[in-house]
Amino acid sequence: MKKEKESKDGDLMEKMVSLCKRRGFVFPGSEIYGGFAGTYDWGHLGLALKNNIKQAWWKKFVDSRRDMYGMDAAILMNPKVWEATGHVANFADPLDGKQFNTMLKTSVGARKDEVSVSYLRPETAQGMFVNFKNTVDAFHPKLPFGMAQIGKAFRNEIAPRDFLFRQREFEQMEIEYFVRPADWEKYFEYWRGEIRSWMEKIGLDMNKVHELEVAKEDRAHYSSRTIDFEFDYPFGKKELFGLAYRSDFDLKTHKLEYQDEENGEKMILHVIEPTFGVDRAFMALLLSAYTEDPAKDGASEKEPRVYLKFKPNIAPVICAVSPLLKNKPELVKYAEGKVFVPLKAEFGRVVWDDNGNIGKRYRRQDEIGTPFCIVVDFDTLEDNTVTVRDRDTGAQERVKVEELKNYLKEKIL
Numbered sequence: 001m002k003k004e005k006e007s008k009d010g011d012l013m014e015k016m017v018s019l020c021k022r023r024g025f026v027f028p029g030s031e032i033y034g035g036f037a038g039t040y041d042w043g044h045l046g047l048a049l050k051n052n053i054k055q056a057w058w059k060k061f062v063d064s065r066r067d068m069y070g071m072d073a074a075i076l077m078n079p080k081v082w083e084a085t086g087h088v089a090n091f092a093d094p095l096d097g098k099q100f101n102t103m104l105k106t107s108v109g110a111r112k113d114e115v116s117v118s119y120l121r122p123e124t125a126q127g128m129f130v131n132f133k134n135t136v137d138a139f140h141p142k143l144p145f146g147m148a149q150i151g152k153a154f155r156n157e158i159a160p161r162d163f164l165f166r167q168r169e170f171e172q173m174e175i176e177y178f179v180r181p182a183d184w185e186k187y188f189e190y191w192r193g194e195i196r197s198w199m200e201k202i203g204l205d206m207n208k209v210h211e212l213e214v215a216k217e218d219r220a221h222y223s224s225r226t227i228d229f230e231f232d233y234p235f236g237k238k239e240l241f242g243l244a245y246r247s248d249f250d251l252k253t254h255k256l257e258y259q260d261e262e263n264g265e266k267m268i269l270h271v272i273e274p275t276f277g278v279d280r281a282f283m284a285l286l287l288s289a290y291t292e293d294p295a296k297d298g299a300s301e302k303e304p305r306v307y308l309k310f311k312p313n314i315a316p317v318i319c320a321v322s323p324l325l326k327n328k329p330e331l332v333k334y335a336e337g338k339v340f341v342p343l344k345a346e347f348g349r350v351v352w353d354d355n356g357n358i359g360k361r362y363r364r365q366d367e368i369g370t371p372f373c374i375v376v377d378f379d380t381l382e383d384n385t386v387t388v389r390d391r392d393t394g395a396q397e398r399v400k401v402e403e404l405k406n407y408l409k410e411k412i413l
């Protein structure tokens, strides 16, 4: 039984990696030169999905709040930062009995006497801490408040593996939330709920999400409490996101005080850090969305129907527009001028698909998770309605062309 499950899960992983490449989501990095371990390149559809994930995150955690300040710090930072934070001494994994520092080293500067060793940041977090004072001086935030950043991070992982799970170059979405020392537990619980609510919102399968209270000996050197949000990947239950209580570790290290503008009280704030890996979110979302319906008896449908059940707000393509027949100019003209062009201008993530028969088009769109396929047929020319076909149920309904924009807007909410 277990063997059967393992091979089914292994299959799923293989199917996902192959779909990602074949349909233009994710390609192995530098592939035509034999690849480059721990790197992947993003194709048109993968990039669209990734951008939607990041936008959904930014919307919930930055744009819809009053207490959050966005950042986009440089990836290259003064190496003193990493010495101060303990990363130079502690950011290491065991290799052949010794500790191997996994920060990615690089040298900066041209002339010999100017060259210094620096690191590509292993977390986006420090870009926010070193701008704590700048942010307080610029915005005068009241407590509690947070800083948020999305950006690349680099780690010279000893054994990159499991597709996007462990890479050497990846992306993080992080929040540093600054609270009074006495309030940390309250906000730790608060962020625990916020993380879960975002996961649900983007459409992760919550039955596959588990929380793990990380034991002291397994926590990062800066953390006084960590909860890992784990996901059931085909290769096992592993970390997806994290929530850490970094206490006063960072602001004390950088000697950054906060002064309450109302009563003049000075203090070192404590930090709650919800951290999200973009690439792991992407993979977990694909695994949550991947669905196979058994082949129907008879007819031409011998292969199972594969579709990605993305929520419309996250799907890389919202809808595909087709003329029923591509050799009928009146259908093509209508489909392009009255449906495709206006929808494309409104939503952007709209494609034109007139290849093969309608059944093939549906299958192709199912496989990339397009929630709606719109078909212009001969009735359209008479009554200005089109067929809208739902990806998950296969159900079709007639919608007035003039109502299409609102129809889709409601679905995307």
Ligand code: GAP
Pocket: 122, 123, 124, 125, 155, 157, 164, 165, 166, 167, 168, 169, 170, 171, 172, 174, 239, 240, 241, 242, 273, 275, 276, 277, 278, 279, 280
């Ligand atoms: N600032 C805290 C921090 O960096 P972390 O648990 O080391 O914490 C945060 O990393 C998140 O970044 C992880 O939960 C994971 O989603 C993602 N992540 C870490 N290493 C990764 C890697 N090698 N490849 C892909 N994602 C990674």
